[in-house]
Amino acid sequence: MISKKGMAKRHHNQTGNLQSLFLRMEELVLANSGEDEFEEVFKLLIAKLWDERSQQSRFHCYSTNEATFAAITKLMQQAEKEWPGVLNEVKSRLTPEHLSICVEAISKHTISNDSLDVIDSFFEFIVSKSAKSSKGQYFTPRHVVELCVRILEPASHEMILDPACGSGGFLLHTLRFVRRNEELNNLEEVQRFCSEKLWGFDIDARATRVAKALMLLAGDGSSNIIRLNSLLKSEMVGLFNNTDDPNLTIEDVCRSRMKRYKGFDVILTNPPFAGEIRENYFLNCYTVANKKHRVERDILFMERCIELLKPGGRLAIVLPHNKFAGNSFSFLREWILKKARVLAVIGLGRHTFLPHTHQKASILFLQKSHPSTKLLPDYNIFFAISERDGKNSKGQFILRKPYFEVDNDWDIVDHDFSEITENFARFLIQENIRFGE
Numbered sequence: 001m002i003s004k005k006g007m008a009k010r011h012h013n014q015t016g017n018l019q020s021l022f023l024r025m026e027e028l029v030l031a032n033s034g035e036d037e038f039e040e041v042f043k044l045l046i047a048k049l050w051d052e053r054s055q056q057s058r059f060h061c062y063s064t065n066e067a068t069f070a071a072i073t074k075l076m077q078q079a080e081k082e083w084p085g086v087l088n089e090v091k092s093r094l095t096p097e098h099l100s101i102c103v104e105a106i107s108k109h110t111i112s113n114d115s116l117d118v119i120d121s122f123f124e125f126i127v128s129k130s131a132k133s134s135k136g137q138y139f140t141p142r143h144v145v146e147l148c149v150r151i152l153e154p155a156s157h158e159m160i161l162d163p164a165c166g167s168g169g170f171l172l173h174t175l176r177f178v179r180r181n182e183e184l185n186n187l188e189e190v191q192r193f194c195s196e197k198l199w200g201f202d203i204d205a206r207a208t209r210v211a212k213a214l215m216l217l218a219g220d221g222s223s224n225i226i227r228l229n230s231l232l233k234s235e236m237v238g239l240f241n242n243t244d245d246p247n248l249t250i251e252d253v254c255r256s257r258m259k260r261y262k263g264f265d266v267i268l269t270n271p272p273f274a275g276e277i278r279e280n281y282f283l284n285c286y287t288v289a290n291k292k293h294r295v296e297r298d299i300l301f302m303e304r305c306i307e308l309l310k311p312g313g314r315l316a317i318v319l320p321h322n323k324f325a326g327n328s329f330s331f332l333r334e335w336i337l338k339k340a341r342v343l344a345v346i347g348l349g350r351h352t353f354l355p356h357t358h359q360k361a362s363i364l365f366l367q368k369s370h371p372s373t374k375l376l377p378d379y380n381i382f383f384a385i386s387e388r389d390g391k392n393s394k395g396q397f398i399l400r401k402p403y404f405e406v407d408n409d410w411d412i413v414d415h416d417f418s419e420i421t422e423n424f425a426r427f428l429i430q431e432n433i434r435f436g437e
């Protein structure tokens with residue numbers, strides 16, 4: 001049940017146990033350990049999850065601190081073997097004594113009893129404690145993610161991508177949408193969908209590990225979450241001399257993992273709002289850089305997404321509002337209109353991304369044109385402005401009244417996105433637009 005006083009973070013009550021557990025461990029040992037709190041807690045949580053999943057009941061304190069350390073290390077090793085790439089190391093950096101204190105606390109909690117939203121929300125809580133909002137690394141609010149998914153309606157036969165996947169919010173909600181919409185309940189089908197159709201890339205190692213962990217929990221199987229620079233294109237690769245790093249592109253990875261890669265049907269993404277690219281080998285390979293010496297990363301993401309889509313493929317991209325209105329970005333807008341049919345623009349409220357950034361943002365939805373298509377004649381575009389973004393000026397969620405006993409942001413956060421999706425569905429009918437055909 002959700003607290004009537006609102007919540008500083010998502011699902012305050014439900015994550016309450018995990019959060020207070022973390023705060024207690026922080027108080028007792030983590031703050032003084034000198035180690036990275038996120039990494040140490042993440043390793044322990046994965047070991048605990050593996051213990052619960054494999055029904056071993058070995059995550060507890062033993063007669064000595066050393067024996068506890070050895071047992072937990074074994075669980076971490078097994079988890080990494082079963083779920084490769086989720087842990088960056090399979091040994092705690094805490095002393096056996098400190099580790100035992102944490103194990104004692106965590107062993108009383110059954111993580112499998114928590115819903116996925118609760119775990120997702122807890123990861124957000126611990127990630128944001130070491131957050132890099134200034135680098136554009138924050139979780140996209142889950143009701144915004146859900147809005148994008150409901151508008152684009154991805155299907156299980158489609159190839160779906162987030163090239164800046166962070167914690168995997170768009171992939172997670174796509175999986176849930178597809179399961180719900182198509183009544184995909186068979187575990188094998190769910191696993192196949194995750195391992196063949198859902199793709200996530202991110203440059204940040206921590207983000208990709210969190211995304212992998214969440215997708216493992218949601219899809220109960222392997223997933224295609226890979227760390228790489230999504231802006232890299234094959235024509236640039238020869239320009240790098242670093243032989244230790246293979247500098248793979250998204251296309252390289254997809255071609256190596258599937259027989260016939262032809263691009264993506266659906267891309268849902270929220271590229272970082274901050275950061276500029278100045279390297280010429282990037283700028284020279286992007287038309288939208290328009291011969292400039294420095295360009296914002298999100299602009300390059302825009303071009304890269306359209307490039308990665310199949311003709312007819314659909315894109316939802318969250319961008320800072322200046323890209324839609326500023327004079328200096330008219331070149332970008334003209335370029336987009338030559339490459340795609342714009343379906344919709346949804347303006348988000350100014351508090352939506354607080355407390356991470358004050359930037360006002362909008363979501364652009366489009367469908368890639370066939371390469372032979374010239375500039376499309378005039379057509380209708382769906383415009384909407386959200387007037388209830390579900391957050392207050394401190395970035396805290398505003399909850400709906402009466403308070404529901406549910407645990408997903410779409411139902412509990414006070415937003416007006418349902419009206420927007422209903423109006424958009426009517427627009428699609430009026431315009432005779434059908435997705436996925």
Ligand SMILES: C[S@@+](CC[C@H](N)C(=O)[O-])C[C@H]1O[C@@H](n2cnc3c(N)ncnc32)[C@H](O)[C@@H]1O
Binds near residue numbers: 138201202228231273
């Ligand atoms: C706003 S966050 C995305 C959050 C994500 N939607 C979620 O819900 O967690 C932007 C992400 O872009 C990633 N990123 C930035 N530059 C990148 C690049 N060149 N290639 C791949 N990922 C990149 C960042 O590491 C960050 O995780």
